Amino acid sequence: MTPASKYDFKRVVDTLKSPSSSLRELAENSGFDVFSFYQKADLSGLDLSNQDLRGLNFSGANLKGSIGSNFEADEGAFNGGFTDSDDLSAYIDKFDCFLDDVLHSQAKFVYVFTQFRPGAIDESINVLRTTSQTIAEIAKLNVATVRKARRSQVVALESASAIAFAIKGLLQKLRTAERQRTSIVRQPMISILELPYGSEFRPISRERYATVLELSAMVNTYRNKHRPPEHEYLFRDSPAMLSWISKYYLERGEDPGWIRYPQRVEEPGPLFAVEYD
Amino acid sequence: MALSGAASRGRSLSDEEVLSVVQTLPENIVTPRPLGSHAYSWELEPTYRDVLKGQPWNPVNEARLRIKSLTSIPTIAPAITVEISCDLDDVHISDLKLKDESLSNRMVAAVFNDINEAAAIQHLKHILREADLEPSSLDNRFARMILANTIATEDR
16 A cells, blocks of 8 residues: 555644654654754644654744753754743754855845854764865865864855855765755754944844845845946945945835836935034 | 315425525725735735625626736746635634544643644645645734635636
8 A cells, every 4th residue: 555645634634643742753754854844833832852853943933832851953953943941942043044045146245244053064074974175175165264164263155155055065966865864964054144334243143134135136126227237246235234225215215116116216315414504 | 275285295395495695795905015026916805894605706707806918928937826815813614523533532632732733733734835825824813824826827
């Protein structure tokens, strides 16, 4: 007898009747991707004690009211989840971006920096059975840069995206059987940092980073439409600058439809108006 | 009177009472909503606020929405999608019955810490998501729920 398709409701009833109450086993039996099975799930009010949660990711999951002790989870598995319990919030750190996030096509237009979680690249190298030399070759980076990222020092976003590209490429090459224990590589491991004027590096959240990318796309579309892209590859907008530009340009007129209804836009006036008596 | 009653006893009842309520539905509110920078969407909200029972209108003769495209409608990516959605609060399912009695014991027993129930709900969400019926977080009663999703094709 062939097992039911993963879209069959019999599978759902099987999950409900299953004697096992291990989140990981239930996800494995479902037929869907185990890693992303509990993303955006409603897991409120559960007791996660003594569970083996390795290989699962809870990004966007509602974990309010859930408690747990003595459970095992990958580092960063709860990043992006919503929790109010000390047991689980201890697992949340600032390295909340996935490898895919730094490979975003808009990321090169934003003035941000990156930092890998201490030990994340070590772990990836270990799991993928490779060396930092190989990663540097695939990423076309200097080995020193890879080592710098490995030491969890601040690197440019290009370096991070090159390393992410290399790690994802090596992950693809692995056989399916080997890929099962590589969930640690898929967990979030990168922190995005902004460098405000006259200040130090400051981490920004993944939500803020997504907003910044969206703002950058809007501002770039606006610029390409209304003025020649002079500084397209020379100048990058910082997150604070993007907020200011979007506020100044996009929220100025009554009609926010600055792309849908092309209209003549005034040149921006001076920032501060000086009034004389 | 008595004779006629005896004569009709053998006959089976063939008449059936059909009660049809005819009511004019009020008009819909149409709100244009831009979807990002390169897409449009319109939201049609009925002003009829009561519970709908049965088929409210004839979909062929009294269509609610006709799309007139200036060019031919593309069948791939930038196609026209029609979605029917409502709030989770507005769905009334009144005739639920348990088919499997062994489940009811389990459900009563596990009031707190039902990991299996959370996993089953998540499984259903994945099925919905792969059918392009993007479920939001269904943990509050104001959550948006997509009931149907279709792609408009050209009427020949």
